[in-house]
């Protein structure tokens with residue numbers, strides 16, 4: 001009789017410069033959209049755990065905000081320091097790391113991310129993402145040879161996170177790098193974040209996608225109310241969300257002519273929520289201006305109103 005192979009379970013950091021496809025990769029491995037994706041760099045603001053359970057074990061994927069060069073830290077050493085800090089935060093307690101790069105491209109930021117990972121002394125698996133965009137597949141081989149030259153990787157995997165190719169071999173490699181053990185989360189859990197948090201993120205995703213450069217990065221989404229009720233056609237989530245902007249002009253942009261833009265944003269966000277939660281969603285979205293809000297708070301505190 002064959003004894004089944006012992007189950008494996010461990011945490012894997014997903015690291016790389018902005019916009020290489022880290023969130024897309026995490027979502028593809030988890031099999032659901034737990035991390036928001038847009039074609040704007042620095043979409044991911046929060047550290048998020050994507051839980052991917054397979055017959056042979058479980059990977060807890062730490063999706064991190066893209067490591068990037070700060071606007072004010074132009075020097076290589078300052079950049080290096082910053083990347084080290086960012087990578088160290090993501091690497092706390094992980095068993096392995098995935099370094100995601102874009103097929104055909106390797107620049108200074110990738111080198112610094114690699115060095116930071118090496119210093120953290122965790123096994124590094126190189127994921128060469130977006131191979132679907134490479135027309136001449138023959139050019140991939142010299143590229144791969146060039147990037148592994150003089151560097152140490154536990155494995156190298158050309159994949160397309162978008163088209164979901166090359167992922168089975170990547171999963172097998174990662175499971176082999178994490179220790180034996182029982183899954184840390186139940187099989188049906190896909191993230192450590194609450195549904196409330198995910199709802200806010202899915203609305204923020206649509207704001208980023210549909211407003212493009214018009215949307216200030218300081219915009220935030222707050223879920224004011226979140227409840228579940230039974231209806232004749234099954235459970236329904238009732239969600240009240242506020243989009244906070246800084247000026248009246250921005251409020252007008254988000255709402256759009258006759259409210260058209262906000263309706264479109266709300267509809268798309270609601271559909272993503274329904275897909276993720278597997279339930280009907282009733283979403284109400286408000287836009288509010290937060291001008292000087294934090295100053296007011298400081299003023300209130302100075303008068304002792306917060307006690």
Ligand SMILES: Nc1nc2c(ncn2[C@@H]2O[C@H](COP(=O)(O)OP(=O)(O)OP(=O)(O)O)[C@@H](O)[C@H]2O)c(=O)[nH]1
Pocket residue numbers: 016017018019020021022023024025036037038039040041042043044045064065066067129130131132133159160161162163
């Ligand atoms: N063609 C192609 N596009 C991809 C692939 N993976 C990701 N993308 C696209 O690349 C863009 C960035 O993807 P994200 O997953 O948000 O990238 P990220 O690295 O998490 O970005 P940050 O959150 O900014 O750090 C999106 O438009 C994705 O659809 C891929 O395998 N092929």
